[in-house]
Amino acid sequence: MNGRFPVAAVAGALLAGAALIAPASAQTAVKIGVLGDRSGAYSDISGEGSVVAARLAVEDFKPESHGLKVEIVSADHQNKPDVGAAIARQWYDRDNVDMITDGVTSSVALAISQVTKEKNKVFIDTGAGTADLTGSQCSPNTIHWVYDTVALANGTGGAMVKRGGNTWFFLTADYVFGQTLQRDTTKVIEKNGGKVVGSVKTPFPTADFSSFLLQAQGSGAKVIGLANAGADTINSIKQAGEFGITEGGQSLAGLLVFSSDVHSLGTKVAQGLVLTEPFYWDLNDQTRAFSDRFSKQMKGGSKPTSNHAGVYSDVLHYLKAVAELKSTADGVATVNKMKAMPTDDPLFGKGVVRADGRKIHDMYLFEVKKPSESKGEWDLYKKLETIPGDQVFRPLGEGGCPLVKG
Template sequence: MLRRMLLAAALGTLTTAAAQAQTPVKIGVLTDRSGVYADIAGEGSLVAARMAVEDFKAADKGLKVEVIAADHQNKPDVGSAIARQWYDRDGVDMIIDGVTSSVALAINQVTKEKNKTFIDTGAGTADLTGVQCTPNTVHWVYDTVALANGTGGAMVKRGGDTWFFLAADYVFGQTLQRDTTTVVTKNGGKVVGSVKTPFPTADFSSFLLQAQGSGAKVIGLANAGADTINAIKQAGEFGITEGGQALAGLLVFSSDVHSLGTKVAQGLVLTEPFYWDLTDATRAFSDRFAKQMGGKKPTANHAGVYAGTLHYLKAVEALKASSDGAKVVAKMKEMPTDDPLFGKGTIRVDGRKIHDMYLFEVKKPAESKGEWDLYKTLATIPGNEVFRPLNEGGCPLVKG
């Protein structure tokens, strides 16, 4: 009896010691849960982060990980207030997602001030690894330069040498138009006009009529999510593509194409770094994800949340600490990235995650074998070609 009691006490002491030895890690998914970007990010981002924690087997590696989420409502002031509260009061170590560029830039600054970690997987502005880069931020999935090089470059090479832009009137639309204009003019094309559209908006009719009247061969949609869906639908109603003008969706996700259907979206050329049907590994992940999301396949943003969370946890495990954000990000940059969705890659000194991008074309209805069979691959664009060269972004972390 005494022996049993002593054994139980010893086991209890060991269990308590093991529990105390666990490094606490708190991850905040700060996303759009109710607005125009809810489908491309939203609840799916929370599911993806939790899948990464599960697959990493964090508890077995001495990490006690908690994942929480909040809705920034696409408002920079709301996003920065939540980030500040999370860091100051709620013990959050890392924020991920940040869809909406204006919000991501605000989170970026708060994260630097509080020396925490921010992994942007949803916002596109390339300024996060340019003039506004910090030692605390990693930019994962895509950015405005990569989208411009992919879709913009491809459209000009196909003969689309005159452009008219519909740009969402906030930092994302502005930087996407800026970066695509650079690619178009560098390849011998010309921008004949542009219009800023309210963000968000449901009615693109007057803007599309201006674009139609411009006679431009390509109408560049510098927007995303529900805005892109509405613009493409209304362009169809105006017979714009039937009239010979091409639509360039500069940021299009598989969820957008699924909402539109292949009948409306067929022939649309777009650039993404991830598609659920690329490999056995992406298909396996996507099947698991869909079971938790009512049959919906993951977007590139969701893939980025999963991969970014995995790599972050690897860095925290290596350091056995999560509180010093700059040290964690430095470790993330030092370690090569490797995950089932993006494969092998690296994170540059400016925080830019480098991986290949793909030029896709939306299938015709007759080519599609199911509701999520949406893309055919036109080209693989190597990461070192599609992202901006390290010395051209103006990031103060880049020496020389």
């Protein structure tokens, strides 16, 4: 009897100790993968900035207070669908990644979305534009967060036609994003009484737009629509200036322009450019406060793009859903929880995630300031108009998404 008692006492003490440390061991592990372009044409839009934004979201959420332990990993998909799909598959199968975000480049995003559905994980796209992600190729495991080709078309395309730009010629990046953007903008142009007089497909990526710009110039179109992004947009606008295209009376419509693009161009070159974005660092006190924190962690002190803001916003909402569920096991269940919960964060304000996976929020029509109007290196935009989310994004029933009932 006496010989056994100490053993029982020790065992009891061990069990009590285990009970005391149980809350720490019971934390839900969450692994988020930031999969973007870290070295190519979209690296300023995506790149390290997306990783910084994700970390800031985790910091602000304070996961430990919600019983979560969060890890961030990142990789470069090189704008190649096969590379993106392979990384996603490895992350899901071997590295225990629960959610992937960023996904800049539409062809890559579509590939990641398919792998995510197969593995029943979560993909929240911020950087890719194709509206097919919430249309014909929608998935119960995918959410499209920041913008899409329909919103860009309704914003910039609609504004340019209303300003008198009723004939268009497109320079279109020859992959799914450019093709979808031209398609969706053409619909808006024609709906508003305009006409597309021609287009040319440009290799992605490319540095020389001279022959394409000469075709656009020769078309006589009032508007040259740039259905491209990142370094391609920067190069095409610079070279249009060298050809004197705007001086000759034609207008450039940057259908997807980020603040990092305008910063690279400078206001002298980009002044007067009309564009649509859902976020700008200088919109209000909250966007300025976030942007100051972001800049301190970025080499060169760059301001966040709308894609970076989207990563911050979607990581916050994802963590809120996981905290409610106390699990990351079922991707569809997590996405459904995100759809059921209203969105609300300092950068995009209040919104919703629809049944088709489309995140709804306001967009803004901006014009690039003249050099005389700009008060600093990143003082780039003046706001022309706020476009309500329910007007700028495609109506729920028009995308052809099988998740939409009736």
